[in-house]
Amino acid sequence: MESQIELIYEEIRGRENAKLIHFIGDLDATNVETVLEKVINLFNDGVVKLVVDFKQLRYVNSTGLGILLHFSKSAKEKGGCFKIANINENVYEIIEIIGAASLLEIYDDLDEAVAAVD
Amino acid sequence: MSSTFKIDIEELSSIPGVVIVRFQGSLESETIGAIEKIFTRVQMGDSVFAVADMGSVNLISSAALGELMGARKRLIELGGDLVLAGVILEIRTKLNLMGASKIFKIFNDVRSAINAYKWETGKKSEQVELTFPSNLKMVPAVRQLISRVARQKGYGNRDSFRIETIVDEICNNAIEHGLNDSNLNIGIKVDIDPDKIEIDVTNISDPEKIFSLKTHLKPEEHLEIQNDERRGRGLMLIKMLTDELTFNISEQGTVVHVKKVREE
Numbered sequence: 001m002e003s004q005i006e007l008i009y010e011e012i013r014g015r016e017n018a019k020l021i022h023f024i025g026d027l028d029a030t031n032v033e034t035v036l037e038k039v040i041n042l043f044n045d046g047v048v049k050l051v052v053d054f055k056q057l058r059y060v061n062s063t064g065l066g067i068l069l070h071f072s073k074s075a076k077e078k079g080g081c082f083k084i085a086n087i088n089e090n091v092y093e094i095i096e097i098i099g100a101a102s103l104l105e106i107y108d109d110l111d112e113a114v115a116a117v118d
Numbered sequence: 119m120s121s122t123f124k125i126d127i128e129e130l131s132s133i134p135g136v137v138i139v140r141f142q143g144s145l146e147s148e149t150i151g152a153i154e155k156i157f158t159r160v161q162m163g164d165s166v167f168a169v170a171d172m173g174s175v176n177l178i179s180s181a182a183l184g185e186l187m188g189a190r191k192r193l194i195e196l197g198g199d200l201v202l203a204g205v206i207l208e209i210r211t212k213l214n215l216m217g218a219s220k221i222f223k224i225f226n227d228v229r230s231a232i233n234a235y236k237w238e239t240g241k242k243s244e245q246v247e248l249t250f251p252s253n254l255k256m257v258p259a260v261r262q263l264i265s266r267v268a269r270q271k272g273y274g275n276r277d278s279f280r281i282e283t284i285v286d287e288i289c290n291n292a293i294e295h296g297l298n299d300s301n302l303n304i305g306i307k308v309d310i311d312p313d314k315i316e317i318d319v320t321n322i323s324d325p326e327k328i329f330s331l332k333t334h335l336k337p338e339e340h341l342e343i344q345n346d347e348r349r350g351r352g353l354m355l356i357k358m359l360t361d362e363l364t365f366n367i368s369e370q371g372t373v374v375h376v377k378k379v380r381e382e
Contacts, residue, residue, distance in 0.1 A: 003258045029254050029290050059279075061286050062351040090279040097358045098351050 002030040003059075007038055015117050017080065018049035020110075024056040027064035036067050048080025051113045055086035065098055072104055081105065085113035122176075123149050125156050129165060135198075136235055137165035138228060142174040145182035153182060157189035157200075166198025169231040173204030183218055190222065199223070203231040234272060243311035244271070249303040252293050252321065256304075261285040264308055264317070271310055274382035280359050281315060281378060287352035288319045288374050295372070296321035314361075314379045323372045 005025035012018040019042060027035060042050070050071070060068075068084070075082040085107040087095065095101050107113035122143030130136045137160055145153070160168050170186065172178075190200035201223040205213065213219045225231040246267055250256045265282035273281070285306070292304050305320040357363055362377035 001259065002255055026258065028258060028286065030258060059282070061283060061290070062355050063290070066351065090276065093276075093280075094283060094355065097355060 020051045022053045026059040028061045029063040048078040051083045083113040085110040140171040144177040147181040150185045153185045166196045168200045203228045246308040252302045257289045292321035316377045319374045
């Protein structure tokens with residue numbers, strides 16, 4: 001059975017082409033394609049400034065991390081951003097081990113991440 | 119002292135080193151003297167691993183909890199421990215609020231506490247072995263099962279999470295690099311003891327992929343990360359999270375063996 005993941009979207013007041021996405025569940029090889037499709041649809045609609053809240057993201061594996069890097073790169077190429085906030089310490093350790101901490105824009109606090117959106 | 123309060127000790131002749139301290143009633147501040155006295159008796163004896171049977175306790179004051187923490191500290195200094203068993207929900211909630219559940223190991227009942235003691239001191243390993251269809255959708259259930267086994271055996275949250283990641287990455291690799299046939303099975307064998315966990319994952323190799331698989335597993339690969347790579351970091355993650363990693367690749371199948379030492 002696929003791992004459960006839910007994406008909840010919120011507008012970011014005062015910012016154009018921007019959205020806040022809450023990730024809830026586990027991100028792994030069984031559901032990356034679903035998540036990829038949803039985020040690509042946002043990019044195609046011109047929403048290129050994304051803040052993602054990982055407070056309720058329990059788990060991520062290397063495949064999930066791969067698409068996060070992909071989102072970050074694609075958003076920047078389109079003149080936007082991909083900012084991550086509220087990562088739990090287990091998930092952060094995985095990001096750090098992979099060497100992706102320096103490639104992603106990571107914030108401790110969600111408000112701080114939202115405020116950093118142009 | 120509260121009239122409802124009672125305390126007594128039971129030495130277990132069948133399990134040397136373990137003593138059960140049975141509490142009954144309300145552990146209020148007036149009971150501190152009795153609690154101190156009973157644990158002084160425990161410390162003077164041969165048994166330094168104490169199980170506090172809290173099944174008949176209906177109230178615990180901060181002062182009494184402090185006395186139990188002191189007793190635990192003294193027993194730990196003697197190489198033992200004080201664990202709690204059978205705590206009712208109301209008191210468990212209070213222990214959580216007071217942060218005591220992070221200090222004491224809490225078991226559902228005395229038997230579970232004694233089993234945990236025997237497991238920790240016996241140094242015997244236990245095995246879990248299962249097979250599952252070669253399908254990525256099966257992996258979440260498998261990785262969560264192995265992680266839960268580790269947690270149930272006393273491994274901490276961080277270790278259990280790392281074990282979940284290791285199992286996930288190895289199984290995903292076994293499926294992606296194995297023969298593309300969901301009628302075939304992936305085998306996983308876990309050997310866990312209080313100090314370490316060893317995991318073997320076996321698949322049926324795809325003969326056409328053996329060469330690329332051997333290249334993929336070269337140690338000098340995967341040292342650098344590219345921002346636009348979407349895949350291929352699983353092996354690096356496994357290497358970083360384990361203490362030992364070996365491969366046995368043949369036409370018959372690939373066996374990946376990992377060892378991870380318990381850290382907490």
